[in-house]
Amino acid sequence: MNPILRQIIIIVVVMAAVLTASAGLIWLERRLLALWQDRRGPNRVGPFGLMQVTADMIKIFFKEDWIPPFADRPVFVIAPALLVVTVLMSFAVVPFAPGFVVSDLNVGLLFFLAMTALGVYGIALGGWSSNNKYALLGAIRATAQMLSYEVFMGLALMGVVILAGSFNLSDIVEAQKNLWFCIPQFPGLVIFIIAGFAETHRLPFDLPEAESELVAGFHSEYSGIKFGLFFVGEYLGVTLISAMIVIFFFGGWLGPFLPPILWFVIKTFVFICGFILLRASLPRPRYDQLMSFAWKVLLPLALLNLIITGGIVLAVG
Amino acid sequence: MVTIYIEGKAYKIKQGQNLLQACLGLGFDLPYFCWHPALGSVGACRQCAVKRFKDENDTRGEIVMACMTPADDGTRISINDPEAVQFRASVIEWLMINHPHDCPVCDEGGECHLQDMTVMTGHNYRHSRFPKRTHRNQDLGPFINHEMNRCIQCYRCVRFYRDYAGGSDLNALASHDHVYFGRFQSGPLESEFSGNLVEICPTGVFTDKSLKSHFTRKWDLQTAPSVCVHCGLGCNTIPGERYDELRRIRNRYHHQVNGYFLCDRGRYGYEFVNSTQRIRHPLRQAGSREEAKLMMETEALELAAAMLADPGKVIGIGSPRAFLESNFALRALVGPERFHAGLSDSDFKCLGTGCNILQRGPVPAATLQGVALADAAFVLGEDVTQTAPLMALNLRQMRYGKSVRIVSDFQVPEWHDAGVREIGQLQSPALFNATPYPTRLDDEAMRTVYAAPHDLVRLGFAVLAALDASVFPMPDVNDAMQALANEIAQALLKAERPLLVAGTGCGNPALIEAAANMAWYLGRKGSAAAFALCVPECNSLGLRLMGGLDLNSAFQAIDEGRADTVVILENDLYRRADAQAVDAMLQKARNIIVIDHQQTATSEKAHLVLPAATFAEATGTLINNEGRAQRGYAVMPPKGAVRAGWRWLQMLMKAAGHAGASSWLRLENLTADLVKDMPVFQPVAGLDPKPAMPTPGGKLPRQSHRYTGRTAMHADIDVSEPKPPADEDAPLAFSMEGYDGRPPAGLISRVWAPGWNSEQSLNKFQSEIGGPLRGGDPGRRLIEPPASDDIRYFAMPEQEILPGADEYLLVPIHHIFGSEELSMASPGVARQAPQPYLALRPEDAPVGDGEQVRLLVSGKSLVLPLKLLPGMPERTAGLPDGLPGVPKMVLPAVVKILGKGSIEK
Amino acid sequence: MLSNIRTIWEILRHSFRRPETIQYPEQKPYLAPRFRGRIILSRDPDGEERCVACYLCAAACPVDCIALQATEDGYGRRYPAFFRINFSRCILCGFCEEACPTLAIQLTPDYEMCEYDRQNLVYEKEDLLISGPGKYPDYNFYRVAGLAIAGKDKGEAENESEPVDTHTLLP
Structure with missing residues (x-):
């Protein structure tokens, strides 16, 4: 097969799968939350309420696409797209199965980190261009939060890099053939998960859009499909972080009997459910608690983890 | 000032009160039934029991009736003493034994003193298992509904009806627990003050029959302070509105005017507001109602502008039943030289004399409260009961005043009603009633004489001559008249507060002059003489003070062609002048504009009729018989095309191109111009009290905090609630919003206090029990007599009219x-x-x-x-x-x- | 930290609980007889309107959604000339039922009263009045009230003695 055509097919498949999955997450999240709250959740539209997603999409597409007159128009329009694009870009380096990757970069991990860091622009600009105090406060919170957690998100992954000896994600997965990194890099895993929550600003770290304080935070002024993009961006983020957890710590596509792609999907799905479980159970911390937790606990831990891992690798290898 | 101790705490109070008055005046809640601030104490109901202690060491104390115990210096009482509390609870339980299970269908419910007192004493469970006594009711006429089952035998009704108001046909009949308060047989109550039984009765035995036909609870009525428009006394009222209909009139306490009472004309005369005879749209070529053509407001104004095109040819006829502001606006529209007062010829003359006397003389116009305090009164030619009913009611209190002076020698306090009246029944007050025909006040008078008006004038001047022959020449009178004149003169000379009453009733200004002479003479001699002028209508005095020409000159102006357009304000000329003269004028006039709220004989002849608001729908000022300017506020917003008279006139002025009327969209601005133009009305400018509490829009609510049905009353028309109508003219709003717990005296829209739903809550609004309202009584007197010593007495006019044969x-x-x-x-x-x-x-x-x-x-x-x-x-x-x-x-x-x-x- | 994990565990355990949700249109919930749903006006055991138009329900209503006007038949019996409840405002609190001295106004276990047009939620007396006594089969206010109405003269109510003959002086 033509390698370019193959690449294009992969891109299309990845895009379609990821976007569908994130849309499906809307339904999944509502059903799971309902399950854990002894309710039923959306179950009217289609079998098991699966068409709820379609209904929601139709609704969101047909809503009035309102731009407030006081908003900074071009930035306001671009911001949600920026968020979605940066997250989608990260998927370019995700190896779903051996050879099933859009771009097998040798600095894939760095690319992932770079793209997540760029994601903050979507939020910061969206909040700023709304010209609304709640939106701005949300954006400021998001920026500070994402910058802080990015630091040790990267540091947490350095242990993995040391063990795998590569920035290439496929290599990292391959390096876990014998032992998933969740065992040797357990502290890194915990730190990365926490940082992942903060990066996707999901509950319990959804302070940028804490509705009880900030209306809807950075997307207060957004409605219609632009709001939909933020919404999808968030679920894309959830999927991405789950996929990354699987890749870095749980052996990616590795597993017996089943085809690799299925292993990857199953593992990712479990972590997505974990995201939702945490949303269902944990309350939101105060903002200062969030920040001090990042700098005073997680950063030293991440550094310690790096030093110890490095030391052990040096000593052993 | 004396000091009493309640629950061990010292309070300073005025001397001469009883304990109940003192406690209520200090703001304590003490239940009572038979006592009433105007009726005094009889100690019949045993409800106001308190414990009195000998001194601070006395812990046992004794139960006394607060209303029968003087609040002497050093008295120690306890209201909350368990024994007193228990005693009061038992008393109310006894009173309730035969009270029917009626409250939901009782018109008194929600403003019932018995309900309040039952709650206050804490009696809430009936122990008696015996059958309830029942009574058959009587038909007491069109004003009062009778439901005798509800009676608790407090005797207030007969004490008011017989002792206070001088009625004779309501009595306590039968004996022991069969006591029945009613007439000997069914029939309308005869007293002119029977309507007060509604407010006097602490429960639902006597209720308002006119209210019953469109019954509404007190809390559901939209109310505002208003002034009665049915005679010249300017009694303060609280009209109540619900569903765009005026539902009832209640008394609004004014210490110096009507006190606690109203006459039946004032209480029941309100239904013209809801009448089918109301004019509700502009009409062209009025004729009879069926022929009249409805017009749009703009059309009407265009037509009016065409009619008023030549300002030199427009005359205006004002009205004694229209607000001062409306009359002023008419005067401004046509110009002072073409403004006619719209009074009958005799009223014009009599009121002219009266105004002149009030403005000139050194003797003040008597307040109604002053009338009751007089110790000698001479009524000259006025049937007071019929023309100024509440003045008659106050004249009837002279007997009590006289008795009080006698019993004070026996150390019986003033509030001891039974004791005072026991002596009073043998006494006649120095009330002399000289009228052209027998009147209802005759039974109360010491001497009564009936004579033709000109003979009454002669009697007046004979009294003057008897007062001081050196100043007044003796007219030609017979011996009997002479003797009577001497007796009257003696009584007046002896009195400290002599009162002279005259009025427009006979249409003879000489009677007013004679009375004024007497008042001036006595005043100069040093007594606190007062002069009471009876005027026929609610704004007669205000209109006459405004000047203007008489009605005959209006007829002449039209007849001679000096004018061809006449604007008639709220006036039926057929009630003012001879029908032929009016016919002639209305025939000759090219354009007749009538602004009125009732279809009258005059409005039927008009070419353009504009719908005016009644007192219930407009805010304005009325001047009563003593020259007191009082503001009445709209109770409900006018519907459709109806506007206040002055507002129509403002619109006419605008349509006719008069400058200066544009600011008169607000009453305030109109009043300011009125005061500027006519300084005699200066006090009118400051009549609107300002609410002390910060309220939404600076306005007090017209609706009670318990007003119901706001989201349902108009839901049949539209489920979305309408915006409450704005009111630019009053410091009151047509809404429930705002706090009206302690309004300024002039803005009391309803009397209510926590735990006191009935009229008795008035105690909480008075600065002392039975005294002025907190913050001073509302209204301002325009005329205070100049302290001039230069008195020019009126001479007796020659005015013999001798009727011919047959x-x-x-x-x-x-x-x-x-x-x-x-x-x-x-x-x-x-x-x-x-x-x-x-x-x-x-x-x-x-x-x-x-x-x-x-x-x-x-x-x-x-x-x-x-x-x-x-x-x-x-x-x-x-x-x-x-x-x-x-x-x-x-x-x-x-x-x-x-x-x-x-x-x- | 431990408590957080415990919380997560507790929530996870809910995966195996039965949902509390009742699948409403197919599955009807059990409604107690005292359920506070649609308001009705009942009749007394004799089939007459129980409501005496005392205005207490309107006074008790916290959203002021009851408006009525009292009137009387020729014999002294009170009834509402109109009685209107604006259900678009009603919060079904049941205060009106508690306030009603004649047990006329009652809340019923019926809540299926949605409308596409808000105006249709305004119920007049004809819409509210039912033909039975509702929850209270026996009570008849006029049997205990002292007021005379058609068919019940003075002294004929429960626990009342004959009307007093005022012309006798006998004890």
């Missing part, structure tokens, strides 16, 4: 129900009004009682039944004044009896 001198006989125009639209009032008649003394009667006679009055022939009225003076005939079917009498007049008559076909 002619009789005509005197108008006034009727509380019937003589007043607006109240006759109330079915109850109309039912109580007499049929037209001619009154003669039996000796002069050509035919028997009730038979028809044909008579000739001012060239007009009519047939009326004859009524024999023993006591009418010789050669004098009486015709009911203002009654529908009786032509307007132009006084002085004679009537010629043509013989036995039959009704012409």
Whole structure:
């Protein structure tokens, strides 16, 4: 097969799968939350309420696409797209199965980190261009939060890099053939998960859009499909972080009997459910608690983890 | 000031009170039934028990009735003592034993003193298992509904009706627990003050029958402070509105004017507001109601502008029943030189004299409260009961005042009603009643004389001569008259607060002059003399103070062609002048604009009729008989095209291109210009009190905090609630919003206090029990007499009118129900009004009682039944004044009896 | 930290609980007889309107959604000339039922009263009045009230003695 055509097919498949999955997450999240709250959740539209997603999409597409007159128009329009694009870009380096990757970069991990860091622009600009105090406060919170957690998100992954000896994600997965990194890099895993929550600003770290304080935070002024993009961006983020957890710590596509792609999907799905479980159970911390937790606990831990891992690798290898 | 101790705490109070007054005045809640601030104490109900202690060491104390115990210096009492509390609870349980299970269907419910007191004492469970006593009810006429089962035998009704108001047909009948408060047999109550039973009765035995036909609870009424429009006394009222209909009138306490009471005309005359005779749209070519063409407001104004095109040819006729502001706006529209007062000829003269006297003289106009405090009174030519009913009620209190002076020697306190009246029943107050025909006040008077008006003038001047022959020449009177004059003069000279009462009732200004002479003379001698002028309508004095020409000159102006357009404000000219003269004018005038709220004979002849608001829908000022400017506020917003009279006139001025009227969209600005133009009305400028509490929009609510149905009352029309109408003119809003717990005295829209839902909550609004309202009584007097020593007395006029052969001198006989125009639209009032008649003394009667006679009055022939009225003076005939079917009498007049008559076909 | 994990565990355990949700249109919930749903006006055991138009329900209503006007038949019996409830405002609190001295106004276990047009939620007396006594089969206010109405003269109510003859002085 033509390698370019193959690449294009992969891109299309990845895009379609990821976007569908994130849309499906809307339904999944509502059903799971309902399950854990002894309710039923959306179950009217289609079998098991699966068409709820379609209904929601139709609704969101047909809503009035309102731009407030006081908003900074071009930035306001671009911001949600920026968020979605940066997250989608990260998927370019995700190896779903051996050879099933859009771009097998040798600095894939760095690319992932770079793209997540760029994601903050979507939020910061969206909040700023709304010209609304709640939106701005949300954006400021998001920026500070994402910058802080990015630091040790990267540091947490350095242990993995040391063990795998590569920035290439496929290599990292391959390096876990014998032992998933969740065992040797357990502290890194915990730190990365926490940082992942903060990066996707999901509950319990959804302070940028804490509705009880900030209306809807950075997307207060957004409605219609632009709001939909933020919404999808968030679920894309959830999927991405789950996929990354699987890749870095749980052996990616590795597993017996089943085809690799299925292993990857199953593992990712479990972590997505974990995201939702945490949303269902944990309350939101105060903002200062969030920040001090990042700098005073997680950063030293991440550094310690790096030093110890490095030391052990040096000593052993 | 004395000090009493309640629950061990010292309080300073005024001397001469009883403990109940003292406790209520200090703001304590102490239940009571038989006591009433106006009726005093009798200690009948045993409800106000408190414990009194000898000194601070006394812990046992004794139970006393607070209302019968003087609040002496050093008295120690406890209201909350468990024994006193238990005692009061037992008393109310006894009172409730026979009280029916009626509250939901009782009109008193929600403003019931018995309910309040039952809750206050904590009696909430009935222990008695015995059957309840029942009574049959009586039909007490169109005003009062009777439900005797509810009675708790407090005796307040008979104490008010018989002792206070001088009625005789309501009594406590039968004995022991069969005691029955009613008439000997069913029939309308005779007293003019029967309506007060509604407020006097602490429970639902006597309730308002006119309210019953469109029953609404107190909390559901939209209310505002208002002033009665049915006579010249300016009693303060609280009208209540619900569903765009005026539902009832209640008394609004004013210490110096009406006190706690209203007359039945004032209480029940309100139904003209809801009448089918109301004009509600601009009408063209009025004619009868059916022929009239409805117009849009803009069309009407265009038409009016065309009619008013030549300002030199427009005259205006004001009205004594329209607000001061409306009359002023009319005066501004037509110019002062073309403004006519719209008063009958005799009223114009009498009121002119009256105004002159009040402005000139050194003697103040008597307040109604002052009337009750007089120790000698001479009523000259006025049937006070019928023309100024509440003044008669206050004159009746002279007996109590006299008794108080006597019993004070026996150390019986003033509030001891039973003790004072025991002595009072043997005393006649120095009340002299000189009238042209027998009146209802005669039973109270020490001496009564009936004489033709000119003879009454002579009597007045004979009294003057008896007062001081050196100043006043003796007129030619007979011996009996002379003796009476001497007696009156002696009584007046002895009195500290002599009172002279005269008015427009006979249409003879000389009577007013004679009374003023006496008042001035006595005042100069050093006594606190007062002069009470009875005026016919609610704004008679205000209109006359405004000046203006008389009605005849209006007729002349039209007749001579100096004017061809006439604007008539809220006035039926057929009630003011001879029908022929009015006909002639209305025929000749090219354009007639009538602004009125009722369809009248005049409005039927108009070319353009504009719908005016009644007192219930507009805010404005009225000047009462003592020259007190009082503001009445709209109770409900006017509907559709209806506007306040002054607002129509403002629109007419704008349409006719007058400058300066544009700011008159607000009453405030109009009043400011009125005051600027006529300094005599200066006090009117500051009449609106400002609410002390910060409230939404600076306004107090007209609706109670318990007002119901806000989201449902208009839901049948539109489920979205309408915005409450704005009110630019008053410091009140048509809404429930805002706090009205302690309004300024002039803005009391309702009396209510926590735990006190009935009228008795008034105690919480007074600065002392039975005293002025907190913050001073509302209204301001325009005229305070100058302290001048220069008195020019009036001389006795020569005015003999001797009726010819088979002619009789005509005197108008006034009727509380019937003589007043607006109240006759109330079915109850109309039912109580007499049929037209001619009154003669039996000796002069050509035919028997009730038979028809044909008579000739001012060239007009009519047939009326004859009524024999023993006591009418010789050669004098009486015709009911203002009654529908009786032509307007132009006084002085004679009537010629043509013989036995039959009704012409 | 431990408590957080415990919380997560507790929530996870809910995966195996039965949902509390009742699948409403197919599955009807059990409604107690005292359920506070649609308001009705009942009749007394004799089939007459129980409501005496005392206005207490309107006074108790916290959203002021009851408006009525009292009137009387020729014999002294009170009834509402109109009685209107604006259900678009009603919060079904049941205060009106508690306030009603004649047990006329009652809340019923019926809540299926949605409308596409808000105006249709305004119920007049004809819409509210039912033909039975509702929850209270026996009570008849006029049997205990002292007021005389058609068919019940003075002294004929429960626990009342004959009307007093005021003309006798006998004890």
